[in-house]
Amino acid sequence: MIGDGCGNRGDSVHDVEMRMVRDLPILEARTWLSVPRRRVACPHCGQKLERLTWLDRHARVTRRLADSVVRLCAVLPIKQVASFFGLGLASA
Secondary structure: OEEOOOOOEOOEEEEEEEEEEEEEEEOOEEEEEEEEEEEEEEOOOEEEEEOEOOEOOOOOEOHHHHHHHHHHHOOOOHHHHHHHHOOOHHHO
């Protein structure tokens, strides 16, 4: 397990928390992932979240959902993109 701090491998898990993360829709249905986030005990920099390549450190959406929103916003109005993905204050 590699922590988000120095990038060194930690040998033990300090604790685990579950995080709900939004992902791309599946068949037009909103998709949420229940992701275990492990805090790694790094011998160099202390306790750090485990690095996940597809999820930024404190993000509540996957990188592929964020990238899809950015790409669509380049060609469509923001309001239409938000409606398509069910984003905004009303979806919280």
